[in-house]
Structure formats: C-alpha cells, structure tokens
Amino acid sequence: MFHGVHPCLTLGRHGGDPGYDHQYPGASTGEAALEQVARERRVNPLTFARTLLDEGLPRERHPRIVFREGPAGRRAAIEGRRLDVWQVMATLWASDGDVEEAADYLRLRPDQVRAAVGYYTEFPDEIDDWVRANQEEADRLRSQSEREQASLRK
Secondary structure (H helix, E strand, C coil): CCCCCCHHHCCHHHCCCCCCCCCCCCCCHHHHHHHHHHHHHCCCHHHHHHHHHHHHHHHHHCCCEEEECCCCCCEEEECCCCCEHHHHHHHHHHCCCCHHHHHHHHCCCHHHHHHHHHHHHHCHHHHHHHHHHHHHHHHHHHHHHHHHHHHCCC
C-alpha cells in the first residue's frame, strides 16, 4: 500500500500540525474538508490523508470492496455485507476454491466472492495477515477454554 504522502498533500502552511486548529486564508475546499473530518475523527490531517490514499486507490480498482474500522484495525470488506475479505477467502479455501459453494455458504453472490478474490490477488499479504491473526486468536481462545475446563475437573 501507499506509505508516503505526496508533496502536494501537505496541508497549508502548517504542514498538518495537529496543534494548529485554524484554517488559513485561501485554503481549498478539499483541504478544509479534509482538516474538518480529521479533526472530527481526532487524527492528524496527514494521517487521515494517508488513509484516504491507502484506501481510495485500492477502492478505485476494487469498487465492491470497502474499508471498515474494528477493534483490530481497519480492514477490507465486502460492500453492503458484514463480511471481511479475509473471511471470504478463508471460506473459499475451505471450499477448495469453489466460488459457488463459498457464495452459497456465506449467502453472497458469486460476483461478491470474485471481488474478494480480485482484492486478495492484489493484496495477498494484507489478507494473509488477517487470516493468520484470526487463526492465532482462535487457537488462543481454544487453549484457554481447554485449561478452564480442565481446572473444573480437579
């Protein structure tokens, strides 16, 4: 993903200084809107601009994919559904790559599953990280539950 800010994205004379709370005269409407939303979200305007680029460019290439905030961070998801791309991919792999079967199981249309595949093809490391993190958490919770159950039988 994009990890630098293009020089034209510096915000006004103050370079996105989070301590600067006033719009300078002559600022563009886009800059003012960006600063306002960043303020509302309580984030640095440059951080917010980077997020827009990091998510906006992939969104242009993958219009059926959106980005959602969650306890573990922002993640790619299927537009209009409460399913993340990593969940769709994990289900697809468990279905031996059968798009129709995965779509049926998840109650998605096949084109929605293919949208997840398209995103995964371009950003496999990101999705693999989500799959791995989810598996690690599931393993941790399973182990904890087994220890708790064992402690009940002593």
